[in-house]
Amino acid sequence: MSGPSCPSMLDRLRQKLITFWRGVRNATGDDAYQRYLEHWYAAHNDDQTQPLSRREFFQAEQQRKWNRPNRCC
Amino acid sequence: MPLTRTTLLKTLVWLSVALAGAGAIGAIALHRGESINSVWFIVAAICVYAIGYRFYSAFIAAKVLAVDASRATPAERFNNGRDFVPTNKWVVFGHHFAAISGPGPLIGPTLAAQFGYLPGTLWILVGAVLGGCVQDFVTLFFSMRRNGRSLGQIARDELGPLGGAVALVGVMTIMIILIAVLGLVIVKAMMHSPWSTFTVGLSIPIAILIGLYMRNLRPGRILESTAIGVALLLGAVVAGGWVESWGIGHWFNYDGPTMALLLIAYGFAAAVVPVWLLLAPRDYLSTFMKIGTIFALAIAIILLQPEIKMPAVTQFIDGTGPIFAGTLFPFVFITIACGAISGFHALIASGTTPKLVSNESEARFIGYGGMVMESFVGIMAMIAACVLEPGIFFAINSPAGVVGSGAEAVANISAMGYTVTIAEMQELAGQMGEETLFARTGGAPSLAVGMASIFSGAFGGMLPALWYHFAIMFEALFILTTLDSGTRVARFMLQDLIGNIWPKFGETSWYPGVLMASALVVAAWGYFLYMGTIDPRGGINSLWPLFGISNQMLAAIALCVGTTILIKSGKLRYAWVTGLPLVWLVIVTSSAAWQKLFSPDVAIGFLAQANHLSAQLQAGELSGEMLEHAPQLIFNNRINAGMTVFFLLTTWVLVLETLRVCYREISGRSQRPSSEAPYVRTQLPEHA
Incomplete structure (x- = not known):
């Protein structure tokens, strides 16, 4: 059928x-934050530290992203 | 035997692609009629790209670079879930394409259409498959083999401190010229156009709104914020049409120099506010718009199959063109940088992209393929420029200082053999919702008219005026993104540079330092921008070649680095892959630079123009605005000449340094070891 x-x-x-x-x-x-968390828990599972919060993560990402040429002519 | 049959079938398929491509190129090259259908361009482009990608890039991947799928990439080795992340190749392709393609491949071909459609089209196709795509691919690959290092760092590692320093200063200067010329393009598009100014102006508060939303209300919800932003932007395009009827048109009606000052003030403000407020949200909007519009344009061209009205070759190949001065060689190769070969891409290919690629075998698709896509954007821009009646095309793009204005311009352009009437121009301006379309130089307005006619022809339903202002908004949006991010990056470089002498200045958290460095960078590009608006030849005439020369010079730097690495890794017999485009670029940039410096023709030579103006000034032949601006213009021509000398010297210092390093290498006296990272086997499941 x-x-x-x-x-x-x-x-x-x-x-x-x-x-x-x-x-x-x-x-x-x-979905960048989800991917970050997945990576973080996989890499730091025995750690005492905490991952960045959603807000902290996006603030840090934007700073990093715009500190070098990433838009062309 | 099944194997032979498949091989035979494949051979037949590729043979027919080759024949179709050759046929289409033959058709556009030999055609001498009234008009030719744009489908020929699309077929020629797709066949050339397919063959270049299937055979040449495969050869480069297998033989020249020896791509190794079993080798772990930086994304895998340094995976931190943030900048180093193994990413799906289509996603990396999308990011890479969004980063490399900007206004360049749209503006360059539009201006180069002055020579007719053929020279530019051939250069876009040949330049891309043999030059631009190779540069992007090779740079991406070598950066991946070096932990994702930047071009400047690789130049220092492979060529030595002199090469590194030259590359760094070169990049900063290019940034200044690039921002100035792009700023000039939007100033020319928005001057005396309340609709455009309103729409583009409104994009700033919209971006800020989205920035606040994305930071405070719904952090990181990119798709949802972008959707809201795009809806608001489309609303702004429509609302711009009502500005006149609201009686507030004069609030948004400025002449060129005023518009330049506004843009400079905006540029400074944008550079000192945090990125999340304006730059980042606008980038999401402009990326979305850019990719959407490019797809829409491709679909519209395929649906509409517009006729190309521009002749294959115009008489302006002799250098007498009204849009910009200079003969076919070398100026077509300078005018079209992005779309054929663009040095700026090397910064992206050695920046974000190499940190995302999950396997070496994907570098070919992303590096070579990404540039193929950008080159295709260049072909579409060429089509959009050439669907206009040539008379109209020249009337829009020729500065008043060259062909005069109004009736005089119409008479002059018609006398060149491209008939156009005042009535036609008025009717077109009326359709586009503009006061006038005469002398709207810079390429953006004529591209917008071309796009508006293609879009309204293919999709109908909507007024050309809406499409026109949509196109202007779309161009302005990513020009502003390039302007903001370029200012910011140039500021970091300047802080870094001055920080060597005055460490406090180098601290990016020290606010007075940030303000000073931003002011210096904005003043630098603002100077060239402002001078461009008072130049009677329209500014584009001097600034665009300067931009082309600097961009090709950056490409030459990237190819120098690539050639050096090839020779150092024992691939001397394949060094021609990067060596030939390098030699070609050095010939092109050097001869263009030489002519811009020393040509006795006042329309071409910066020095000749300066001398001519000062002679006129002394003889008392100038009056009015020209008398007022002459001292500034004379000084500016000398500055432009100085910049040209700088670009010429930078290129040659780097070329000689490359020759020295390569000679030592070949004669077995190598000192500087290759900076390639050692082999690590990949653990990623699909390749391990």
Whole structure:
């Protein structure tokens, strides 16, 4: 059986959309903080320190990003 | 045998790509009719890029650079979840493209259309696949092999302190000229245009609003903030059209010099406020707009398939063109830098990008492929410039100081063989919602007219005036981003430089130092910008070549570094890959610089112009504004000459230094070891 009502096709479409949305968030940096946290917990799991808060993270990132040429002609 | 069949099929496919490309290039090169369809340009470009990417970049990756997919990249080795992060190659491609493409590939081809569509188009295609793409790819790769170091650091490591210092000072000077010329482009687009000024002006509070939202209300929600910002910007484009009917048009109506002063004041303010308030949020908006508009333009061109009305070659290849002076060689290669080869890319390719690439094998797609994309933007700009009637194109882009204004301009341009009437120009200005389109130099207005005619033709529904001001807003948005970020980076470099003598000045947290350094940088580009607005030849005529020379000089620096590394790593027989574009650029920049310095033609030579003006001044031949501005213009021409000498010297010092280092290397007297980081095997699952 096929057609738009077929559940497997809908599932696949949903999966495609989710992948696309993840890509968009990844490309725009919308998920940068989540990625930072994932990395932080993987790398510092036995540490006593705390990761940066969302706000601190974005402030630090913006400072770093604009301290060197990153926009061209 | 299946293998042979696939090979045969592939060969046939590539053979047909080659034939289609050759056919399309032949068509645009040999065509001599009334008009030619833009589809030929698209086909020629895509085939040239496909062949360049499939064969030449593969050759460079495999033989010249010996890309090694098993080697861990800096992103993997230094992964800190922040700047060093192994990232999906499409995402890195997006970031890299957004960083390298700015107003350059839009403006350069528009100006170079003065020579006809053919010279610029060929240079964009050939320059990109053999020069620009190679430079970007090689620089990205060598930076990745050196822990993501910057071009300046690599130059110091590989060539020695002199090479490093020259590269650093060169970069700072280029930044100044780049900002000045881009500033001039938007000043020319916004002067006496209340609609544009209102829309672009409103983009500043919109950016600030988004900045506050992104910092205080919803930290780091980039997509949602950008969506709000883009909606507000589109609203600002529409609202600009009502400014006149609200009776506040005169609040937004300024002449060139006033607009320049406003921009200078803005530039200083933007440089000293924190990045989160203005620069960062505007960058999100401009990146989104840029990528969206470029895609929309590509779709519109493919849907509409507009006719190209510009001849293949105009008589102005002899150097008598009204938009900028100078013969086809070397000036077409200077006018189109971005889109063919742009040295500035080397800063990006040795900046953020090498820290994100997760595997060496992806450097080809990102470095070479990213530049292919930018080159295609250049081709689209060329199409947008050439869909205009040539008479209209020249009337918009020729400064009043060269062709006169109004009826005089129409008569002069028509006498050159490109018929245009006052009525046509008035009708067009009316359609675009502008007071006049005469002498709107700088390339942005004519590009906007071209884009407006393509967009309204392909998508319909909307008035050309809205598309026109949308295009102006889109150009201004990322010019302002380049202006802000360039000022900021030049400020850091200056603080760093002066910090060697006066350490306190070098502290980036010392606010008086920040203010002083910002003021110095803004004053430097502000000077060139202001002079550009009082120059009767329109300013672009002097500043754009200076920018082209400096940008190509930076490319020469990057290629010097690349060639040196190739020779040091025992690849002498492949050194031509970077060596040939280097030789070509040195020939082009040197001869252009020489002509800008010593040409006796007052339209070309800075010194000739200075001498001519001072002779006129002494003989009492000047009156009115010219009399008032003459001493400044004479001084400015000498400053421009000084800058040209500086660029020429910088290039040659670096070339000679490269030759010296390479000669020592070849003759076996090497002293400076390669700075390549040692091999570490990748642990990333897909490549390990």
